[in-house]
Amino acid sequence: MTPKEIVEYLDNYVVGQQKAKKTIAVALRNRYRRMQLPKEMQEEITPKNILMIGSTGVGKTEIARRLAKLLGFPFVKVEASKYTEVGFVGRDVESMVRDLVANAINLVTQEQKELKSRDIDAYVEKMIIEKLLPPLPKNAPEAKQQEYRQSFERMRERLRKGELDDLEIEVEMPTPRFEMGESNMPPEMSKVQESLAKVFGALNQQNKKEVKVKEAKELLRQSASEKLLDEEQIKQEALKRAQEGGIIFLDEIDKIAVSNQNSGRQDPSKEGVQRDLLPIVEGSTVHTKWGPVETDHILFIAAGAFHVSKPSDLIPELQGRFPLRVELDSLTEEALYEILTKPKNSLIKQYQALLGVEGMELAFEEEALKAIAKLSFLANERTEDIGARRLHTVIEKVLEEVSFEADAWQGKTFTVTADYVHGKLDTIVEDEDIARYIL
Numbered sequence: 001m002t003p004k005e006i007v008e009y010l011d012n013y014v015v016g017q018q019k020a021k022k023t024i025a026v027a028l029r030n031r032y033r034r035m036q037l038p039k040e041m042q043e044e045i046t047p048k049n050i051l052m053i054g055s056t057g058v059g060k061t062e063i064a065r066r067l068a069k070l071l072g073f074p075f076v077k078v079e080a081s082k083y084t085e086v087g088f089v090g091r092d093v094e095s096m097v098r099d100l101v102a103n104a105i106n107l108v109t110q111e112q113k114e115l116k117s118r119d120i121d122a123y124v125e126k127m128i129i130e131k132l133l134p135p136l137p138k139n140a141p142e143a144k145q146q147e148y149r150q151s152f153e154r155m156r157e158r159l160r161k162g163e164l165d166d167l168e169i170e171v172e173m174p175t176p177r178f179e180m181g182e183s184n185m186p187p188e189m190s191k192v193q194e195s196l197a198k199v200f201g202a203l204n205q206q207n208k209k210e211v212k213v214k215e216a217k218e219l220l221r222q223s224a225s226e227k228l229l230d231e232e233q234i235k236q237e238a239l240k241r242a243q244e245g246g247i248i249f250l251d252e253i254d255k256i257a258v259s260n261q262n263s264g265r266q267d268p269s270k271e272g273v274q275r276d277l278l279p280i281v282e283g284s285t286v287h288t289k290w291g292p293v294e295t296d297h298i299l300f301i302a303a304g305a306f307h308v309s310k311p312s313d314l315i316p317e318l319q320g321r322f323p324l325r326v327e328l329d330s331l332t333e334e335a336l337y338e339i340l341t342k343p344k345n346s347l348i349k350q351y352q353a354l355l356g357v358e359g360m361e362l363a364f365e366e367e368a369l370k371a372i373a374k375l376s377f378l379a380n381e382r383t384e385d386i387g388a389r390r391l392h393t394v395i396e397k398v399l400e401e402v403s404f405e406a407d408a409w410q411g412k413t414f415t416v417t418a419d420y421v422h423g424k425l426d427t428i429v430e431d432e433d434i435a436r437y438i439l
Helices: 003-011 018-035 039-044 060-070 095-115 117-132 142-161 187-203 213-228 231-245 270-282 333-341 347-356 366-382 389-404 418-430 432-438
Strands: 050-053 075-079 168-172 208-212 247-251 285-288 291-294 299-304 324-327 361-364 413-416
Touching: 003 018, 003 060, 018 050, 018 060, 018 231, 018 299, 018 324, 060 075, 060 247, 060 299, 075 095, 095 117, 095 231, 095 247, 095 285, 095 291, 117 142, 117 168, 117 213, 168 213, 208 213, 231 291, 333 347, 333 366, 333 389, 347 361, 347 389, 361 366, 366 389, 366 418, 389 413, 389 418, 418 432
Parallel strands: 050 299, 050 324, 075 247, 247 299, 361 413
Antiparallel strands: 168 208, 285 291
């Protein structure tokens, strides 16, 4: 996608923040541009990492979330505050790269399944039909074999039409695949665990079960995928994609900055996390259970509110590794109104769909929406500014009674007016102490 197309896509879900959208769109397009260059030039061009600065609830994480759905690149979102310095108990920073490779493996596996879906379907059909129509011995006469082939095709036709769905057949239940649950585990340890799992899996032979053909189709797809997909090829492609096109979104990076006010006394591991992070962002080799991954061309997008600390409180070497800085705007009353109404699946549409399940229609007057935006803006000003997240709390408060009594409104329309909104919220917003607890 061109930068313009990426921005247009993000406009459907994130209101405003054009500077951030443009910067990220260009950075993503540069990934594609680099891949078209000769190999020697590719090695020289390193990604320009991005630091997004903005208050909570202005759209930093939402941009990342939408990008994850849009891209064919391996993508992982992590919180910097979850990591600890080497030597402390907790997650080490290298686990984010292992998470990225796991994501790439899933991505490539899914693509391969789609590419080979016809082969997988044919394999499943063959397995089911052979249960219902056992194959002839190899030395059977040609006439018998011809007759068998015709019966086989007729059976396949019936299977595809769903006529055999209620018949019961005996299938071997697939052995549950071992998945590494903790990416913080050293690669050597995870390999040992996998080996043990395979040994115990072999000892605990696959058990057989009588199931209906409809259920057997799903159960047999897993074993068909394992037989038809090339795991080594998937692994190599995933490692390549993680290295060349991987994106790590590093949220809450401000939480590991050491401000001059506390000089790191509150958490001595903060600066250590930054120093551990530095070689990964600069470019190093991380060992995973699938193989080594070089991080030189992984794109890092960091984000933080920086209320207590400043970007300059990060260690200079780490600051230098995020050359693109973009500041996100705080949300105005007008922006909050647009967030309510503009996005594809806006909050208003979500609540209308939820209450539509009860058979009632929920309508909002224009002035009511403006009142919700205004009162959310005032609540942000008078208490903590939590951006668009305030809208969730405010709307929930406005619709609390309606939602509770929804069954009584079946087949009717409930219209939310400006007076109704003010009646529910005015006293709460005006009293700062109450607003802190309720909104």
